[in-house]
Amino acid sequence: xxxxxQAVDPQTVEIEDYKFGFHYPDSSVFKTRKGLDSEVVxxxxxxxxxxxxxLDFRLRSHETFLKKPMxxxxxxxSDINFDEIYYYAKPSEKQWKSWEEVPESIKExxxxxxxxxxxxxxxxxxxxxxxxxxxxxxxxxxxxxxxVIFSDPETGLRDYPDIFKKYFGTVIPYTDNKFAALNSAVxxxxxxxxxxxxxxxxxxxxxxxxxxxxxxxxxxxTLIIADEGSFVHYVxxxxxxxxxxxxxxxxxxxxxxLPGSRVRYSTVQNWxxxxxxxxxxxxxxxxxxxxxxVDGNIGSKRTMKYPSIWLMGEGAHGEVLSIAxxxxxxxxxxxxxxxxxxxxxxxxxxxxxxxxxxxxxTYRGHIKVEEGVRNARSHVVCDALILDPESGTNTYPYxxxxxxxxxxxxxxxxxxxxxxxxxxxxxxGMDEAEAAMMIVNGFLEPLVKxxxxxxxxxxxxxxELEMEGSVG
Amino acid sequence: MNIKIKDLYASINGQPILKGVDLExxxxxxxxxxxxxxSGKSTLSNVIIGHPSFQVTGGEVLVDxxxxxxxxxxxxxxxxxxxxxxxxxxxxxxTVGRFLKRAVDIRAGEGNTKGFVKKLxxxxxxxxxxxxxxxRYLNEGFSGGEKKRMEILQMLMLKPDFAIxxxxxxxxxxxxxxxxxxxVNRLREGDFGxxxxxxxxxxxxxxxxxxxxxxxxxxxxxxxxxxxxxxLEANGYDWIRKQYGIEEDSDVKPVTSG
Numbered sequence: 263x264x265x266x267x268q269a270v271d272p273q274t275v276e277i278e279d280y281k282f283g284f285h286y287p288d289s290s291v292f293k294t295r296k297g298l299d300s301e302v303v304x305x306x307x308x309x310x311x312x313x314x315x316x317l318d319f320r321l322r323s324h325e326t327f328l329k330k331p332m333x334x335x336x337x338x339x340s341d342i343n344f345d346e347i348y349y350y351a352k353p354s355e356k357q358w359k360s361w362e363e364v365p366e367s368i369k370e371x372x373x374x375x376x377x378x379x380x381x382x383x384x385x386x387x388x389x390x391x392x393x394x395x396x397x398x399x400x401x402x403x404x405x406x407x408x409x410v411i412f413s414d415p416e417t418g419l420r421d422y423p424d425i426f427k428k429y430f431g432t433v434i435p436y437t438d439n440k441f442a443a444l445n446s447a448v449x450x451x452x453x454x455x456x457x458x459x460x461x462x463x464x465x466x467x468x469x470x471x472x473x474x475x476x477x478x479x480x481x482x483x484t485l486i487i488a489d490e491g492s493f494v495h496y497v498x499x500x501x502x503x504x505x506x507x508x509x510x511x512x513x514x515x516x517x518x519x520l521p522g523s524r525v526r527y528s529t530v531q532n533w534x535x536x537x538x539x540x541x542x543x544x545x546x547x548x549x550x551x552x553x554x555x556v557d558g559n560i561g562s563k564r565t566m567k568y569p570s571i572w573l574m575g576e577g578a579h580g581e582v583l584s585i586a587x588x589x590x591x592x593x594x595x596x597x598x599x600x601x602x603x604x605x606x607x608x609x610x611x612x613x614x615x616x617x618x619x620x621x622x623x624t625y626r627g628h629i630k631v632e633e634g635v636r637n638a639r640s641h642v643v644c645d646a647l648i649l650d651p652e653s654g655t656n657t658y659p660y661x662x663x664x665x666x667x668x669x670x671x672x673x674x675x676x677x678x679x680x681x682x683x684x685x686x687x688x689x690x691g692m693d694e695a696e697a698a699m700m701i702v703n704g705f706l707e708p709l710v711k712x713x714x715x716x717x718x719x720x721x722x723x724x725x726e727l728e729m730e731g732s733v734g
Numbered sequence: 735m736n737i738k739i740k741d742l743y744a745s746i747n748g749q750p751i752l753k754g755v756d757l758e759x760x761x762x763x764x765x766x767x768x769x770x771x772x773s774g775k776s777t778l779s780n781v782i783i784g785h786p787s788f789q790v791t792g793g794e795v796l797v798d799x800x801x802x803x804x805x806x807x808x809x810x811x812x813x814x815x816x817x818x819x820x821x822x823x824x825x826x827x828x829t830v831g832r833f834l835k836r837a838v839d840i841r842a843g844e845g846n847t848k849g850f851v852k853k854l855x856x857x858x859x860x861x862x863x864x865x866x867x868x869x870r871y872l873n874e875g876f877s878g879g880e881k882k883r884m885e886i887l888q889m890l891m892l893k894p895d896f897a898i899x900x901x902x903x904x905x906x907x908x909x910x911x912x913x914x915x916x917x918v919n920r921l922r923e924g925d926f927g928x929x930x931x932x933x934x935x936x937x938x939x940x941x942x943x944x945x946x947x948x949x950x951x952x953x954x955x956x957x958x959x960x961x962x963x964x965x966l967e968a969n970g971y972d973w974i975r976k977q978y979g980i981e982e983d984s985d986v987k988p989v990t991s992g
Contacts, residue, residue: 682823685784700825
């Protein structure tokens with residue numbers, strides 16, 4: 263493709279401080295037509311040369327998607343027009359293992375986001391998805407030598423069919439909800455991770471998701487299997503250009519934490535303000551396994567996302583740390599779920615949200631303890647900080663406790679940034695914006711200090727950008 | 735630094751508190767401001783620093799000839815003014831160390847804060863504050879005495895030209911009071927000036943003022959030297975009212991909002 267090797271000027275749309283709002287001309291090598299029907303589903307599957315069972319799975323999922331109603335709770339989704347969306351766009355003919363080979367405009371995009379630099383500095387492996395496909399994938403040799411698999415799911419399906427088929431769609435069935443059904447019908451890209459027994463991946467693997475096309479739907483699919491006693495930290499980041507029309511991001515992430523393993527999954531989501539971000543994330547944790555979701559939601563128009571953990575084995579532990587920032591025209595409907603299905607299981611859900619300039623941050627959580635389960639412990643804390651009178655926050659903590667032998671704690675606190683705090687800091691020389699920033703950082707501090715340093719820095723930087731110039 | 739307060743009127747929620755304050759303050763001197771509850775002492779200090787809840791309805795505050803009433807609080811701080819709060823504010827998640835580093839950066843100019851940590855440790859020892867407080871969140875969970883010492887620690891680190899101490903002595907036991915006084919006296923050589931606001935004589939035994947001003951019903955009714963402190967101590971504030979022929983003002987309710 264000759265047009266891929268020449269540099270093209272990005273068309274930057276400057277709206278407020280969203281740094282990643284630029285896009286490059288659409289140079290997809292294959293794109294399905296606008297809208298979705300079974301022909302489009304078949305076309306995607308055909309293009310990927312999939313086995314028959316996957317095509318069947320997609321078609322069944324598509325039927326389910328058509329039948330399922332839109333959720334009548336959470337953010338307002340009535341503006342989504344499924345007929346106006348492109349469901350599949352392939353950016354290039356192949357996938358590369360070295361940044362030098364990646365087509366120029368795509369490489370430039372990731373350079374501007376800082377991915378190659380981050381890989382050099384502190385990542386064990388990187389996957390970079392551009393619209394529908396992973397264009398770059400690389401894993402440190404020492405890890406592949408130990409049997410670690412880090413690829414896109416297409417590669418998983420093709421090269422590791424036994425393990426892929428055993429787990430795919432088992433944690434989140436396509437019947438789970440309308441958007442899980444949609445993803446199951448048109449999924450493309452994402453990550454497939456397998457960590458063999460006892461292997462500890464000490465430095466993070468990162469996948470980066472970038473939407474470039476307009477009116478686009480990105481439907482990546484991630485499947486992580488941590489075998490017995492292993493450890494992996496997977497990190498994802500996301501951005502998109504600013505357009506005048508809406509895009510849709512609807513991912514499905516499934517994690518299987520086998521006995522004694524530990525999986526940490528961190529997200530810093532910074533979609534542009536025209537992306538609907540409707541994601542289903544769920545993990546199962548077996549005996550003595552630990553799963554931690556760290557979920558930072560900064561961008562998007564509406565986000566509905568509740569990372570969940572099913573504690574299936576005795577001694578399993580789950581944690582959700584959720585940070586949401588709802589700015590102008592944004593609705594962050596986030597939280598977490600824990601299902602205690604075995605004895606001596608524990609869960610911790612910590613949610614911190616900030617709303618500003620009319621943004622609405624909602625915590626929605628669910629703790630369930632199955633009948634007959636002994637010694638289940640759960641601790642839920644949700645704190646909301648509201649920066650101005652136009653903004654709002656909601657808390658919906660659902661509890662479903664079918665056992666007596668449980669310890670459940672729930673704390674919720676809503677605070678407003680106070681004039682006294684601002685005045686106090688300003689009397690020490692800080693201007694109003696800096697004083698507000700310091701208060702917001704302080705509010706997030708107990709959570710941020712649990713993140714690896716690079717992500718804490720990134721999160722602070724993003725929130726600073728959101729805060730800049732708009733206080734007062 | 736010269737601070738000239740001229741015929742200053744201010745109110746909160748429409749209720750007038752300051753009713754024509756005239757007062758001149760100079761660095762190099764320590765001024766005491768005494769007066770009963772509700773006389774407007776705290777309001778005066780908040781108006782000088784720029785608390786947004788108070789509305790200035792007349793008069794001016796000149797710092798070296800420049801009217802500061804249109805300035806934001808941080809601009810006034812950058813001129814070298816400092817307020818030790820009567821009720822220091824808790825700022826969760828912001829450590830004392832990080833906060834002070836930033837405040838000192840602003841005051842001294844970035845890059846001029848070499849030896850910050852050493853200086854901070856030295857001043858904490860001087861103020862008898864445990865070094866652990868560097869990593870505590872600002873004022874969160876501090877006792878009343880710890881908060882007041884933290885205010886004086888900030889003052890020692892920021893070295894303002896002129897500091898207002900708003901009832902820093904209230905609620906302190908004698909040991910804490912002596913530590914606070916020690917902190918103020920440390921800055922006294924040179925150009926540093928202060929306005930020490932208090933109800934009681936007690937703190938003035940440890941920080942001897944150069945001038946004493948008495949506030950009553952929103953105005954400065956008299957100024958003088960230490961003899962005024964003794965007279966007040968002996969006769970109470972009623973004596974001021976009678977001495978200066980002030981009518982009992984039944985409209986004015988005591989104001990405790992700060």
